[in-house]
Amino acid sequence: MKTTGIHHIAIICSDYERSKKFYTEILGFSIINETFRKERNSYKLDLRVGENHQIELFSFPNPPQRVSNPEACGLRHLAFEVEDIEQAVSELKAQGVEVEDIRIDEITGKKFTFFKDPDSLPLEIYEW
Structure with a gap:
């Protein structure tokens, strides 16, 4: 395929x-x-x-209902690519979305963080 x-x-x-x-x-x-x-x-x-x-x-x-814990078996999370993670986090927080602290990917050195959709689906933003 x-x-x-x-x-x-x-x-x-x-x-x-x-x-x-x-x-x-x-x-x-x-x-x-x-x-x-x-x-x-x-x-x-x-x-x-x-x-x-x-x-x-x-x-x-x-x-x-579905288990949405990121470590549950199945789809772990959905990640969106952003150009400026600090700006994206500010925009999400301004809309009342709870966002985790920004972390650094130990393998790539890139910034990322997580938040949830209205059904607690784990979503990630990843600065490219």
Whole structure:
């Protein structure tokens, strides 16, 4: 199999309007397409991340809880690349988002930190 990249990352949220606001207004991702699927009583929101990436935000009635501790088996976290981590942290905090202290990656020497989305999904910003 020859892959050319990651097409999208899918996230299921518990409160569609709250998560839509978080990903569009706080993180600043633009909406590509929003679809309500009546037969599933579910929304699908396609969001643009940077120039070439996409998040699919789904809502389903009563989704089960998932362990989101970064050390749990499965997807550990989702990391976003930023140019200026201090500016990104300031912007997140100004929007009321709790952000961990900035750390240095001991392997690359780059700055990074973590925060959570409205469903406690661990998110990272990584200064490139």
